[in-house]
Amino acid sequence: MIDKTVPDAAAAVAGIADGSTVMIGGFGRAGQPVELIDALIDQGASGLTIVSNNAGNGDIGLARLLALGRVRRVVCSFPRQHDSWVFDALYRSGEIELEVVPQGNLAERIRAAGAGIGAFFTPTGVGTELAAGKETRTIDGREYALEYPIHADVALVSALKGDRWGNLVYRETARNFGPIMATAAATTVVQVDQIVPLGSLDPESVVTPGIFVDRVVAVGARAWLHDGAFVGGVDIEGRPLAEASAEGDGS
Amino acid sequence: MIDKTVPDAAAAVAGIADGSTVMIGGFGRAGQPVELIDALIDQGASGLTIVSNNAGNGDIGLARLLALGRVRRVVCSFPRQHDSWVFDALYRSGEIELEVVPQGNLAERIRAAGAGIGAFFTPTGVGTELAAGKETRTIDGREYALEYPIHADVALVSALKGDRWGNLVYRETARNFGPIMATAAATTVVQVDQIVPLGSLDPESVVTPGIFVDRVVAVGARAWLHDGAFVGGVDIEGRPLAEASAEGDGS
Amino acid sequence: MTTRITRLELAARIAVDIPEGSYVNLGIGAPTLVADYLPDDQEIILHTENGLLGMGPTPVTGSVDPDLINAGKQPVTALAGAAYFHHADSFGMMRGGHLDVCVLGAFQVSQSGDLANWSTGAPGAIPAVGGAMDLAIGAKSVYVMTDLLTKAGEPKLVAECTYPLTGVGCVTRVYTDHAVFDVVDGRFRLREAFGDNTPASLAELIGLDIAGPHPSGM
Amino acid sequence: MTTRITRLELAARIAVDIPEGSYVNLGIGAPTLVADYLPDDQEIILHTENGLLGMGPTPVTGSVDPDLINAGKQPVTALAGAAYFHHADSFGMMRGGHLDVCVLGAFQVSQSGDLANWSTGAPGAIPAVGGAMDLAIGAKSVYVMTDLLTKAGEPKLVAECTYPLTGVGCVTRVYTDHAVFDVVDGRFRLREAFGDNTPASLAELIGLDIAGPHPSGM
Numbered sequence: 001m002i003d004k005t006v007p008d009a010a011a012a013v014a015g016i017a018d019g020s021t022v023m024i025g026g027f028g029r030a031g032q033p034v035e036l037i038d039a040l041i042d043q044g045a046s047g048l049t050i051v052s053n054n055a056g057n058g059d060i061g062l063a064r065l066l067a068l069g070r071v072r073r074v075v076c077s078f079p080r081q082h083d084s085w086v087f088d089a090l091y092r093s094g095e096i097e098l099e100v101v102p103q104g105n106l107a108e109r110i111r112a113a114g115a116g117i118g119a120f121f122t123p124t125g126v127g128t129e130l131a132a133g134k135e136t137r138t139i140d141g142r143e144y145a146l147e148y149p150i151h152a153d154v155a156l157v158s159a160l161k162g163d164r165w166g167n168l169v170y171r172e173t174a175r176n177f178g179p180i181m182a183t184a185a186a187t188t189v190v191q192v193d194q195i196v197p198l199g200s201l202d203p204e205s206v207v208t209p210g211i212f213v214d215r216v217v218a219v220g221a222r223a224w225l226h227d228g229a230f231v232g233g234v235d236i237e238g239r240p241l242a243e244a245s246a247e248g249d250g251s
Numbered sequence: 252m253i254d255k256t257v258p259d260a261a262a263a264v265a266g267i268a269d270g271s272t273v274m275i276g277g278f279g280r281a282g283q284p285v286e287l288i289d290a291l292i293d294q295g296a297s298g299l300t301i302v303s304n305n306a307g308n309g310d311i312g313l314a315r316l317l318a319l320g321r322v323r324r325v326v327c328s329f330p331r332q333h334d335s336w337v338f339d340a341l342y343r344s345g346e347i348e349l350e351v352v353p354q355g356n357l358a359e360r361i362r363a364a365g366a367g368i369g370a371f372f373t374p375t376g377v378g379t380e381l382a383a384g385k386e387t388r389t390i391d392g393r394e395y396a397l398e399y400p401i402h403a404d405v406a407l408v409s410a411l412k413g414d415r416w417g418n419l420v421y422r423e424t425a426r427n428f429g430p431i432m433a434t435a436a437a438t439t440v441v442q443v444d445q446i447v448p449l450g451s452l453d454p455e456s457v458v459t460p461g462i463f464v465d466r467v468v469a470v471g472a473r474a475w476l477h478d479g480a481f482v483g484g485v486d487i488e489g490r491p492l493a494e495a496s497a498e499g500d501g502s
Numbered sequence: 503m504t505t506r507i508t509r510l511e512l513a514a515r516i517a518v519d520i521p522e523g524s525y526v527n528l529g530i531g532a533p534t535l536v537a538d539y540l541p542d543d544q545e546i547i548l549h550t551e552n553g554l555l556g557m558g559p560t561p562v563t564g565s566v567d568p569d570l571i572n573a574g575k576q577p578v579t580a581l582a583g584a585a586y587f588h589h590a591d592s593f594g595m596m597r598g599g600h601l602d603v604c605v606l607g608a609f610q611v612s613q614s615g616d617l618a619n620w621s622t623g624a625p626g627a628i629p630a631v632g633g634a635m636d637l638a639i640g641a642k643s644v645y646v647m648t649d650l651l652t653k654a655g656e657p658k659l660v661a662e663c664t665y666p667l668t669g670v671g672c673v674t675r676v677y678t679d680h681a682v683f684d685v686v687d688g689r690f691r692l693r694e695a696f697g698d699n700t701p702a703s704l705a706e707l708i709g710l711d712i713a714g715p716h717p718s719g720m
Numbered sequence: 721m722t723t724r725i726t727r728l729e730l731a732a733r734i735a736v737d738i739p740e741g742s743y744v745n746l747g748i749g750a751p752t753l754v755a756d757y758l759p760d761d762q763e764i765i766l767h768t769e770n771g772l773l774g775m776g777p778t779p780v781t782g783s784v785d786p787d788l789i790n791a792g793k794q795p796v797t798a799l800a801g802a803a804y805f806h807h808a809d810s811f812g813m814m815r816g817g818h819l820d821v822c823v824l825g826a827f828q829v830s831q832s833g834d835l836a837n838w839s840t841g842a843p844g845a846i847p848a849v850g851g852a853m854d855l856a857i858g859a860k861s862v863y864v865m866t867d868l869l870t871k872a873g874e875p876k877l878v879a880e881c882t883y884p885l886t887g888v889g890c891v892t893r894v895y896t897d898h899a900v901f902d903v904v905d906g907r908f909r910l911r912e913a914f915g916d917n918t919p920a921s922l923a924e925l926i927g928l929d930i931a932g933p934h935p936s937g938m
Contacts, residue, residue: 002741002763027552027589028575029568080630091628100629103551104593104636108368111590115812117359118372118388118395124597125635127616127670137369139399143670144369148390165765165774165801169455172569172586173553179588183816199800204420205456206803207588209773211743211765211818222568230567236577238568253523253545278770278807279793280786331848342846351847354769355811355854362808366594367639375815376853378834378888394888416547416556416583423787423804424771430806434598450582457585458806460555462525462547462600473786481785487795489786 004166005195005216009039012189012217013156016045019072020153023110023181024052024062029237031174033158033191035219037061040156046070051110051150053103053177055079055087066090075150077103102130105147107180113149114183114212122147155185159208160228162192163199166213167206175207182212189215193222255417256446256467260290263440263468264407267296270323271404274361274432275303275313280488282425284409284442286470288312291407297321302361302401304354304428306330306338317341326401328354353381356398358431364400365434365463373398406436410459411479413443414450417464418457426458433463440466444473504707505697506649506679514539516605516647516677520546524602527551529637530574533605533647547583549601551633551640553592556584573633593633596640604641606634608648608676610663613710615673615685617646618665631668638669650678650707657708659683659690680704689713722925723915724867724897732757734823734865734895738764742820745769747855748792751823751865765801767819769851769858771810774802791851811851814858822859824852826866826894828881831928833891833903835864836883849886856887868896868925875926877901877908898922907931 006012013036016022022040026032041064048071055074056063063086065071074096079087090096101109102125112120121144125131135146157178159168168190170178182188190208195218224234234240257263264287267273273291277283292315299322306325307314314337316322330338330349341347352360353376363371372395376382386397408429410419419441421429433439441459446469475485485491507515509532517539520526527549528534537559540546548557550572557572558579566577580586587595595601610618620634621627638644648658659676676683676690680699683690691713692701705712725733727750735757738744745767746752755777758764766775768790775790776797784795798804805813813819828836838852839845856862866876877894894901894908898917901908909931910919923930 028571030571078630078632080628088628092626100631102631102635103633104597107589107593114816116374116815116817118374118390118393120371121369122597123367123369123639128635128667130631130635139369142369163801167801167803172567172580173550173571174569175553175586175588177589180590183818202456203774203798203802203804205453209803209805210801211773211813224568232565232567234566234568236566236568236571236575241564279789281789329848329850331846339846343844351849353849353853354851355815358807358811365598367597367599373815374857379853379885381849381853414583418583418585423785423798424768424789425787426804426806427771428807431808434594434600454556454580454584454586460585460587461583462555462595475786483783483785485784485786487784487786487789492782
């Protein structure tokens with residue numbers, strides 16, 4: 001019997017080596033594998049290259065991994081945010097490398113890695129400083145730059161439900177980078193709200209087939225979902241409204 | 252109100268010009284837009300380039316379009332089948348051009364057209380006669396050949412259900428080329444079993460978002476499906492078993 | 503002092519030019535205001551590049567869904583007829599030219615249609631592009647929404663951009679608080695002047711020749 | 721006359737080498753026989769490149785579903801845990817190296833692992849490749865299932881292929897009716913000889929030096 005489920009987040013991230021390239025899914029809070037990132041913090045791997053859309057917010061999660069000096073290099077589209085002070089300080093002091101990639105090129109490079117494409121010509125970024133030094137070519141009258149795949153050792157992904165074969169479905173815009181990152185990593189680790197019996201996911205609606213998934217861990221449902229139905233009552237970070245307003249920060 | 256539905260297959264294929272490149276979905280019988288192909292036969296456009304996995308079977312559908320002399324060129328992965336006598340004869344007499352493309356390169360070239368990729372390096376076919384004359388490059392120790400997108404003027408696609416915005420879901424392996432061809436054509440024409448009210452397709456499970464679709468026509472349910480549930484009782488071509496065995500050809 | 507329309511008036515003006523049935527991406531910031539002026543009785547389908555077509559308005563407090571956000575990471579809703587997809591599919595949709603319109607902000611637009619809107623190029627600034635370069639080439643028509651002049655009075659419509667580029671020759675039309683310009687053949691062509699603005703007054707403000715409106719008004 | 725195992729025995733022999741949990745594509749023709757010998761008490765997930773993972777056995781008459789076919793266009797079923805996807809995703813799955821094993825037929829395999837299985841190169845033949853070239857590079861291990869000799873007695877394991885190539889250096893292992901060979905460092909290395917076949921007898925049949933089995937038997 002194939003069983004890719006693991007008992008907890010620590011088991012899910014076990015064995016990630018120093019120097020690994022780790023993809024982290026999510027766009028904003030949506031689809032962020034919060035529990036897996038925390039487990040990676042505890043796991044201890046260092047010298048990491050992180051591939052993610054952003055470079056951490058506030059002092060928790062990815063920002064904390066950065067603050068602990070565990071990340072050597074970040075590949076992302078948008079590091080600078082109002083609360084990216086951890087990254088900002090490391091970058092300004094030269095303690096972290098940054099490769100900024102236009103978001104669509106980032107997505108396509110990840111997809112190319114998963115799909116065995118050696119390189120591709122993209123129109124995005126051509127003529128800008130982010131394509132400086134890249135090979136360019138005019139094809140059918142349009143100018144393109146050559147971009148290479150981004151492979152990872154590990155991908156950390158968050159999905160809504162998974163089964164023991166690793167089939168996954170996502171929820172709304174929390175899908176974002178998860179499905180492509182799952183294809184681009186040697187080991188794909190997924191946290192889900194719930195592990196469901198094999199056969200309960202509609203094969204027409206599986207977004208990530210289990211072939212791309214190595215480990216699945218259930219981290220429990222979120223406060224704003226009861227039995228899979230949206231019930232609301234939280235802010236955009238998922239904090240209960242009462243609690244958020246008590247903290248005086250509902251943004 | 253956006254309403255991409257059209258009343259019949261003739262309206263769906265109206266305006267296809269002589270000399271057009273037409274993509275036709277389907278792999279075997281599954282996903283073949285049978286009614287749209289028949290409508291195209293009646294519509295009269297000629298000098299066509301057809302992009303499809305196969306090059307017609309028996310004497311109906313695409314084979315008939317070929318037999319009528321309406322096709323100048325075929326781009327496909329597998330023209331030769333036990334019942335491809337129409338294509339075979341035209342090819343041998345030099346009356347039709349053929350570009351054979353490995354199936355995965357065909358799919359990726361169609362996908363590239365839809366996704367705005369100018370060209371891509373693929374490992375498939377490298378060192379074979381199907382990559383002869385193509386630009387090659389070694390990337391990270393592996394050899395690749397450069398392949399270009401395949402755009403179309405029109406795509407003819409078959410799906411299970413669609414709504415008036417053109418959102419589509421498919422059924423089982425009838426999905427095959429439909430979703431990518433829908434992205435690669437200037438005008439995408441879709442036949443569905445059933446047009447459903449807007450909002451009745453689960454937004455998590457829509458396979459082709461309506462942005463890729465221009466016209467949708469309902470052609471009615473198939474004999475082996477009652478109210479969307481599979482009831483069987485047919486052969487692989489969808490012919491009722493009794494009828495098929497009466498014809499003495501159940502293959 | 504010449505006539506200037508407000509940011510909201512400009513959003514309303516842009517909305518008028520978006521026909522029913524269009525697929526539209528409204529960039530982060532001022533362009534999102536355009537959504538409020540799209541007519542309620544027409545179907546215009548909004549795309550957000552983080553994976554949704556058929557984006558609806560901001561939810562009411564208490565119904566905010568952390569899984570359902572736009573590219574600015576603000577809560578949104580999904581209309582009947584919506585569809586979700588992953589990032590590669592979403593950006594393929596843009597790059598492949600399937601959207602009809604993108605509306606974007608700008609630091610500068612050049613008369614050849616170059617756009618600068620992602621970086622001021624200030625020394626020590628941390629580069630962060632997000633989807634800006636994808637949006638710049640991501641639709642059949644790329645509309646810029648901007649003031650004609652900076653707060654310091656410098657023109658934002660220029661002969662050549664001095665800020666780092668977002669895209670080359672990508673801008674179709676510029677909607678400013680003074681006037682609307684098409685980018686045609688390497689020049690700004692006046693499409694509509696608001697209030698007492700004239701071709702001559704606009705040309706003086708930006709220091710560039712301006713082509714007159716097309717005779718047909720189109 | 722040396723020992724030859726039957727086509728069905730060979731299918732069973734291949735099945736033994738496919739561990740539980742493998743993702744496997746069985747090519748059209750003889751390789752599909754391998755499915756019948758995969759152990760019922762183990763989960764091995766079959767891929768068909770027309771868009772299905774978790775392919776099950778042939779349906780009974782009356783339950784044939786025209787929408788549910790394999791790459792050979794034969795009716796199949798889908799297991800609990802199956803997933804459907806489109807052609808670009810399916811071939812990306814192969815090209816990206818996610819499958820563990822492909823089993824393919826062959827006209828010829830060279831000792832450097834070149835495969836020829838799509839065209840005899842006969843004058844006037846209509847070229848038709850289908851997914852053959854994608855399958856040839858489409859898995860971590862590419863196994864060939866073939867007779868050692870043609871019906872005319874010509875070796876199918878050769879120094880260099882004379883038929884048009886399907887893939888270069890792509891074959892991992894060759895299962896023949898006489899013996900099993902790994903392709904290692906430009907030579908066929910004997911893995912297992914059936915019956916009274918010996919390294920010497922096999923070398924004579926194909927007219928090539930054969931490396932001996934690895935000491936570990938692996």
